[in-house]
Amino acid sequence: MGCREVVKIENLNFSWDNSVLSLEDVFLTIHDCEMVCIVGPNGGGKTTLLYLMLGLIKPNSGTVKILNEFPDKARRRIGYMPQYLKLDLQFPVNVMDVVLMGRLRHGFWGRYSRADREIAERVLDEMSIAELARRPFAELSGGQRQRVLIARALACEPEILLLDEPTANIDPGFQEQFYEKLRELRKRMSVVIVSHDIGFVSSEIDTVVCVNRHVAVHKSSEMTPEAISDIYGHRIKMIDHQHDLTPQHLKQHHKLHHIGERDD
Numbered sequence: 001m002g003c004r005e006v007v008k009i010e011n012l013n014f015s016w017d018n019s020v021l022s023l024e025d026v027f028l029t030i031h032d033c034e035m036v037c038i039v040g041p042n043g044g045g046k047t048t049l050l051y052l053m054l055g056l057i058k059p060n061s062g063t064v065k066i067l068n069e070f071p072d073k074a075r076r077r078i079g080y081m082p083q084y085l086k087l088d089l090q091f092p093v094n095v096m097d098v099v100l101m102g103r104l105r106h107g108f109w110g111r112y113s114r115a116d117r118e119i120a121e122r123v124l125d126e127m128s129i130a131e132l133a134r135r136p137f138a139e140l141s142g143g144q145r146q147r148v149l150i151a152r153a154l155a156c157e158p159e160i161l162l163l164d165e166p167t168a169n170i171d172p173g174f175q176e177q178f179y180e181k182l183r184e185l186r187k188r189m190s191v192v193i194v195s196h197d198i199g200f201v202s203s204e205i206d207t208v209v210c211v212n213r214h215v216a217v218h219k220s221s222e223m224t225p226e227a228i229s230d231i232y233g234h235r236i237k238m239i240d241h242q243h244d245l246t247p248q249h250l251k252q253h254h255k256l257h258h259i260g261e262r263d264d
Contacts, residue, residue, distance in 0.1 A: 003033035005068075006160055006190045007053060012062030014048060022048050026062070026215045032159075035186050035204060037220075038194045040211035046194045047083065049211055050162055053192075054080060067159060079158030081149045083165045083194075095140070095148050096133045099124060102155030123154040128177060142169035160190045167195065179204060 007030035014023040023045045030036050040046050051057045052064050055071025066074035079102070102123075103116040112120075124130045127147045132140065137148065146169045153161060170178055182204055185191055193205075210216045 003031035006030055006032045006066065007192075008063075008065040008068075009052075010063050012052070012059045012064065014045075014052060014057070014059045016048075018060070021060075021213065023052075023059075023211075023215070024213050028209060028215055028217065030190065030192065030207070032190045034190070034206040035182065036190075036192045036207045036209060037205045038192065038209045038211055039196075042196070044212035046211045047164060049209075049215070050080075050164055050192075050194055053162065054078060076156070077159045079153035079156050079161045079189075081153040081161075081163045081166060083168070090138070093137050094134050095124070095129065095137055096120060098137050098148050099151045099155050102152040119157065120151075120155050123151040126154065126181065127151045128174070141171070143171035143174060146170055147174065154185075158189055160192065161185060162192050162194075164194045165196065166193060 007028060009026055009028040012023060012026035012028075013021055015021045026049070028049075038046050038049065048057070052059060053066060053071060055064075055066075055073075055075055064071055067077055096117075099120045100112055100116060103112055103120065121130065121133070124133055127150055129144065129147050129151065132144060132148070137145065140148065146166065150163065150166060153163070167175070167178065182191060205220045208218045208220050208222075210218065
């Protein structure tokens, strides 16, 4: 029996202003046995595609199905880590408060059960930040905040995990653990990652979704410099998939190429 389809997009077109299409004629299928990385140039539509999967925006035409449901119905089964957290850092919340936000759909009138708190404690431990539970969120480093947001996404016990630029501020010392964590997570959920960093397309990734208004899907082993240049419009350095692409190997032997910092 094959792996089930967790994302099914067909004939999709989307425009922010009903004039120029941001995404055009998109077909995309993701299976639960895959780890997927979405890459592409700034403004190419990566985050827009993520918003469509979440049901935060609707296509002009075409269909999006997540876990065989429309995105707004499937949202309770999706864990999402945004690229930026729109949170007033003057607001007095600690790390545990932020992670418990991932349980809001389970709580009642803002009340969290003992099970909610146990799950929050477990995911904090998974992300190696249990000791930060009572620390004010505003006092954390960028890398620590990133790990808290991943923990919040995991707190809803998702079937699909969507991570927008998860390595943008990760502490160098945590990178190895983060890759190991991805290997563990994919055993119990589908993982879809958006990254500006072509170097992130490593041996951990099965499928690469290249987004630049149109969508092209490749196995990671097929990502040659020529293939990726067709998406970016210019030549860039690519990692060599014939090597053992462990995180340490990447660090020692490959200069990773970063494609800007702006959102789509």
